[in-house]
Every structure is written in structure tokens, then in C-alpha cells.
Amino acid sequence: MTSGSGPLKTPTAEERLFDSPLRAHTPAVSAARARRFGTWYIAEQVLRGMKGYLDVIIAYSVGNPLMYLVAMGIGLASLVDSNTGGAAFGGVGYLQFIVPALLASGAVMTAAEEFSYPVMSGFKWHRTYYGPLASPISAQQICQGRVLAVAIRLVAQSAVYLAIVAAFGAAPSGWAWVSVFTAALAGLAFGVPMMAYAASIKDDRGQFAMVQRFIVMPLFLFSGTFFPLSVMPWFLQWIGWISPVWHGAELGRVLSYGHAEPLWLSIVHVLYLAAVAAAALVAARRIYARRLEG
Amino acid sequence: MPHTTTRPIVISAKNLTKKYGDFTAVDSISFEVPAGESFGLLGPNGAGKSTTMRMIGGVSQRSAGELEIMGLDPEEQGPEVRAHLGVVPQQDNLDEELRVRDNLIIYGRYFGLPLSYLKPKADELLEFAQLTEKAGSRVDDLSGGMKRRLTIARSLVNDPKLLLLDEPTTGLDPQARHILWDRLFRLKERGVTLILTTHYMDEAEQLCDRLIVVDKGRIMAEGSPASLIREYSTREVLELRFGTERNATVGRELEGIGERTETLPDRVLIYADDGEAALEQVTARGLSPLTSLVRRSSLEDVFLRLTGRSLVD
Numbered sequence: 001m002t003s004g005s006g007p008l009k010t011p012t013a014e015e016r017l018f019d020s021p022l023r024a025h026t027p028a029v030s031a032a033r034a035r036r037f038g039t040w041y042i043a044e045q046v047l048r049g050m051k052g053y054l055d056v057i058i059a060y061s062v063g064n065p066l067m068y069l070v071a072m073g074i075g076l077a078s079l080v081d082s083n084t085g086g087a088a089f090g091g092v093g094y095l096q097f098i099v100p101a102l103l104a105s106g107a108v109m110t111a112a113e114e115f116s117y118p119v120m121s122g123f124k125w126h127r128t129y130y131g132p133l134a135s136p137i138s139a140q141q142i143c144q145g146r147v148l149a150v151a152i153r154l155v156a157q158s159a160v161y162l163a164i165v166a167a168f169g170a171a172p173s174g175w176a177w178v179s180v181f182t183a184a185l186a187g188l189a190f191g192v193p194m195m196a197y198a199a200s201i202k203d204d205r206g207q208f209a210m211v212q213r214f215i216v217m218p219l220f221l222f223s224g225t226f227f228p229l230s231v232m233p234w235f236l237q238w239i240g241w242i243s244p245v246w247h248g249a250e251l252g253r254v255l256s257y258g259h260a261e262p263l264w265l266s267i268v269h270v271l272y273l274a275a276v277a278a279a280a281l282v283a284a285r286r287i288y289a290r291r292l293e294g
Numbered sequence: 295m296p297h298t299t300t301r302p303i304v305i306s307a308k309n310l311t312k313k314y315g316d317f318t319a320v321d322s323i324s325f326e327v328p329a330g331e332s333f334g335l336l337g338p339n340g341a342g343k344s345t346t347m348r349m350i351g352g353v354s355q356r357s358a359g360e361l362e363i364m365g366l367d368p369e370e371q372g373p374e375v376r377a378h379l380g381v382v383p384q385q386d387n388l389d390e391e392l393r394v395r396d397n398l399i400i401y402g403r404y405f406g407l408p409l410s411y412l413k414p415k416a417d418e419l420l421e422f423a424q425l426t427e428k429a430g431s432r433v434d435d436l437s438g439g440m441k442r443r444l445t446i447a448r449s450l451v452n453d454p455k456l457l458l459l460d461e462p463t464t465g466l467d468p469q470a471r472h473i474l475w476d477r478l479f480r481l482k483e484r485g486v487t488l489i490l491t492t493h494y495m496d497e498a499e500q501l502c503d504r505l506i507v508v509d510k511g512r513i514m515a516e517g518s519p520a521s522l523i524r525e526y527s528t529r530e531v532l533e534l535r536f537g538t539e540r541n542a543t544v545g546r547e548l549e550g551i552g553e554r555t556e557t558l559p560d561r562v563l564i565y566a567d568d569g570e571a572a573l574e575q576v577t578a579r580g581l582s583p584l585t586s587l588v589r590r591s592s593l594e595d596v597f598l599r600l601t602g603r604s605l606v607d
Binding site: 013014016017018020022023024025027028029030031032033034035037038041042044045048049050052053126127128129130131132133134135136137138292293294 | 314351353354355364371372373374376377378379381383385387388389390391392396400401403404405406407411414415418419421422424448450451452453480484
């Protein structure tokens with residue numbers, strides 16, 4: 001047992017702690033700061049935790065879509081482009097067509113990950129939520145802080161990804177950089193509802209794997225990612241309309257190569273994504289508060 | 295509950311109640327704690343101690359009654375109440391994704407404390423908790439006692455004057471417990487008010503100036519460890535073992551010896567001010583126990599007297 005190996009009496013340690021010139025600010029100041037910046041403090045904690053496995057994050061969030069890009073955008077594209085002459089994809093090459101969709105779906109997949117197991121862990125496995133809960137931070141801020149941190153991560157990973165594809169000329173428009181934010185918004189529109197769900201389940205009985213297989217993957221495949229939604233049978237097109245991946249991908253296409261789409265439709269994409277994310281945030285905050293402060 | 299003290303009251307609970315559906319976890323309890331006191335809630339698992347602690351800690355809303363912490367209502371001013379506190383929860387909830395030192399720094403951030411304060415503070419706290427060499431380690435690699443010390447160090451990051459400790463030494467080996475008690479005692483000497491729950495008698499006797507004995511959400515008794523023992527038990531206890539089958543039947547033959555007898559499955563307790571004299575009476579009646587032991591009364595006996603049950607089952 002190493003826990004008691006230190007000497008029992010170490011007066012210098014106490015003296016240094018108790019007679020230290022360091023003074024914390026008053027509880028009133030702590031409370032006021034936590035009320036105002038608590039969400040940021042939690043985001044800081046989440047992001048610092050992510051730093052511990054940065055290599056995995058980079059591999060997953062940038063490597064993964066790049067892999068699809070090489071396989072589909074270069075391998076498959078040469079075949080597709082030579083057969084269609086680009087006409088099927090609004091006059092652009094297949095690579096340019098799928099880049100914005102991979103950007104959006106990459107954000108959605110990361111969000112699906114970040115808002116599932118880590119949420120369960122906060123409540124149950126490592127109980128990390130109960131640490132800040134005992135501090136001036138509120139349950140709602142614990143919820144919002146995670147959303148903020150993941151939003152920052154989504155923007156960062158989308159920016160890196162876009163920079164890489166732009167270097168290959170696959171995102172020609174000057175507005176392409178805006179799609180970093182629309183992709184992150186798509187990620188939140190999927191991830192925050194996922195978070196509300198994850199916060200509401202008490203026992204892990206493989207629900208997350210089911211969501212991954214039967215919701216995330218179909219949304220990835222049937223959301224106009226690899227072919228326009230319009231070529232799908234009509235009875236499958238509704239998947240695209242409810243899917244944050246489709247709305248995010250279409251917005252990305254408009255921004256990244258000027259895909260022709262009525263303005264009202266672009267507005268619908270943004271409003272739909274924002275509305276879903278916002279409604280889910282309201283629900284998630286309530287679920288967090290009920291579960292943590294019961 | 296009048297107190298003849300001029301120290302300000304830091305916790306005041308009046309008819310504090312917590313219900314979960316039909317179940318009443320805390321049933322209208324009242325107590326006050328003056329600043330600088332070390333106050334204990336003693337009781338078996340499920341007595342309502344942790345629920346009471348969560349209400350004091352401002353993370354669980356009461357169902358009825360009144361509660362003031364530092365003169366603030368935790369229901370209305372949760373962040374302000376929690377900003378005063380250091381909390382050591384029953385289960386460690388350290389951040390396993392952060393290193394040992396970063397756990398202290400990030401926790402301090404929740405109080406809005408600047409890094410210029412937190413970095414040197416973290417080093418002082420690590421030294422206090424005897425974890426300096428572990429500053430860069432993963433939390434996972436710490437022993438149970440080390441995790442507990444880190445949790446206590448974490449609770450001190452905001453210089454709290456009021457420390458809540460929920461079963462602080464449960465699950466630790468004796469040596470680790472003594473180190474923790476030593477650290478807590480030093481904090482108490484420095485005027486920090488300690489509120490702790492425990493189901494360990496020795497812990498309550500070591501650390502508490504005053505305690506309430508809680509069972510089924512109600513306060514059974516209140517006082518200092520010594521006064522509770524004086525009031526609810528005799529000076530000494532004679533413990534006799536007659537073997538499992540005989541313990542139950544021999545009880546009647548012991549009537550009249552000491553003030554009171556208590557028959558447990560594994561032994562018979564005779565409460566008497568003079569244990570040796572009681573033992574002589576037992577042998578004079580021709581009874582020959584397998585083993586006999588005379589000891590001082592403890593809080594365990596108080597609890598047994600009050601509830602008819604042992605604390606640790």
C-alpha cells in the first residue's frame with residue numbers, strides 16, 4: 001500500500017497551505033462569476049479533457065472523412081464523371097459534390113459520439129457531472145457547457161477538413177468557409193437531441209450502438225450524401241427532409257460551389273437545424289436539472 | 295435547540311423534510327451548527343444522512359421545512375450557497391480525463407478563480423494531501439486513499455470555511471483513514487466548520503464535537519459523543535459469548551445483572567458501570583461464557599439502545 005507511505009507529520013505542508021499569502025476571492029465573487037461564465041468553465045473542462053486524446057480525435061474527425069473522400073471522391077469520381085459528364089451533379093465534379101456532404105456528415109458523426117457515451121459517463125460511469133454540481137455551477141450550465149465545447153470542436157474539425165479539401169480545389173467558392181459553421185450546426189441538430197436522449201437513459205443496454213447502426217448510418221447513406229436526394233424513391237426522400245445531414249450538406253453545396261437552390265430552401269435548412277438544436281437544448285437542460293438535482 | 299454560544303450559526307435546519315414520492319427520506323429534522331464546530335450525522339446506511347447532506351450542499355431541493363446555510367436559502371441562492379462550501383462526496387467523482395494537478399485547477403475554475411491563483415494553490419494543496427509526486431499522474435493510477443485525499447484537496451481549492459464530508463473514509467484501510475483524520479483535524483484547528491456523515495463510531499468519536507444520531511430520517515438523539523454515551527449507556531459493557539445456540543437462551547439467566555442486557559446473535563452485552571463486578575456475578579450464577587470482555591461504552595451502544603439495531607450490519 002503506497003497511500004500511507006509519506007511521513008505522517010509534514011508541518012511545512014500545512015504551514016504552507018494555512019499561512020499562504022494566496023487568498024481565494026469571496027464566495028459572493030465566485031457565485032457571480034459562475035452565474036455569468038459557468039457554461040464557459042464547463043466547456044473549458046470538456047475541451048481540456050479532449051486534449052488528452054487529441055491524436056485519436058484528429059484521426060477520427062479528419063482522417064475518417066478524408067478516407068471517404070479518397071475512396072469516393074477520387075476513386076469513384078473518375079468513373080462517375082466519365083459516365084455523366086457532371087450533368088447529374090449540377091455541373092460540378094463528383095468530388096466537389098460530395099465534399100460538403102462529407103463535411104456535414106463528419107460533424108454529425110462526431111456529435112453522435114460526443115453526446116452519447118461521455119454524457120452517460122458524466123451521470124453514471126465516472127460521475128463527472130457531480131463534481132461541478134457541488135460548486136456554484138448549475139445543472140443547466142453543465143449541460144450547456146458540453147454543447148459549447150462540442151460546438152467548438154465541430155467548428156475546429158470542420159475548418160481543418162475544409163482547409164485540406166480546399167487545397168485540392170474541391171471547394172472553389174469564396175463562401176466555402178461559411179460551411180464550417182453550417183456543418184457544425186448540422187452536428188448540433190443531431191447531437192443535442194442525442195444528448196437529451198443519452199441524459200434520460202439510466203442503463204446502457206446497447207442503445208448507443210443501435211442509434212449508430214439504425215439512425216446515424218441510414219442518415220449518412222440516405223441524406224443525399226453520395227447522390228442527390230431527388231434520385232431516391234419518393235418514399236425514402238422524407239429521410240433527407242428530417243435529416244440534419246441533408247440540410248447541412250445542401251447548405252454546404254450552396255456555399256462551397258454555388259449549388260443552385262431557391263433562397264427560401266436555404267433559409268429552411270438553417271431554420272430547421274437551428275430549431276431542432278434549440279428545442280433539444282431546452283429539453284436537455286430540463287433533463288439534466290431533473291436528474292442531477294432530484 | 296438553544297446554544298450558549300456567541301459564534302454565528304452557519305447551518306440552521308427547521309423541520310427539514312425530503313420526500314421521494316411516498317418515501318420520506320428525511321422526516322422533519324431540526325438542528326443548528328455554529329461556526330467552527332465539527333458536527334456529525336451518525337446513522338446506518340439509508341438513514342437519510344446523504345440526502346440531508348445534499349440539501350445542505352444546495353444540490354437537492356427540500357420538500358418542506360426551512361434551511362439556511364450562511365444565512366442563505368439554498369433553494370433561492372444555490373450558487374451563492376455552494377460558493378461557500380467545500381464538498382467531499384461519498385463516491386469520488388474526480389475527472390479521470392485530467393491529470394491529478396489539473397483536477398484541482400479545473401475545479402477551481404468552477405469558482406471563477408484565476409489561474410494565477412490556482413497554479414500555486416494546486417501545488418500547496420498537493421503537498422497538503424501528500425500527492426506532490428503524483429501531480430502529473432492519471433487519476434486512474436491513484437490508490438483509493440490517494441483519490442480520497444485528492445478529493446479532499448479539491449474541496450479546499452476555494453478556501454471554504456464550511457466543509458461537507460459524506461462518509462469520508464468509507465472503503466479505506468486503517469492507515470489511510472488515520473492520515474485523513476489527521477488532515478481533517480488540522481482543518482478543524484484552523485476554524486473550518488466540518489459537517490460529516492459516518493456510520494463509523496470511531497470516526498464520529500475522533501472528529502465530532504457534537505452529533506445527531508439519525509435513523510429512518512429522524513433524529514434519535516443529539517449531543518457530544520461523551521454526553522450521548524453518558525445519557526444512553528453505562529460506563530462499561532461486558533461482552534459475553536456463549537456460542538451461537540446458547541446466546542439466545544442464556545439471556546433470561548442473566549436477568550438482574552447490570553442495568554440492562556442486550557442479546558445479539560453472536561454475543562450478549564451487559565451494561566454496567568463496573569464490568570468486572572458484573573462478570574463476577576455471572577460466574578457466581580454458575581454460567582461460564584466461552585469468552586468475556588469488559589470495555590468502555592461507545593456510540594455503537596448508544597445506537598443499539600436507541601434503535602435496537604447495530605450500525606454496521
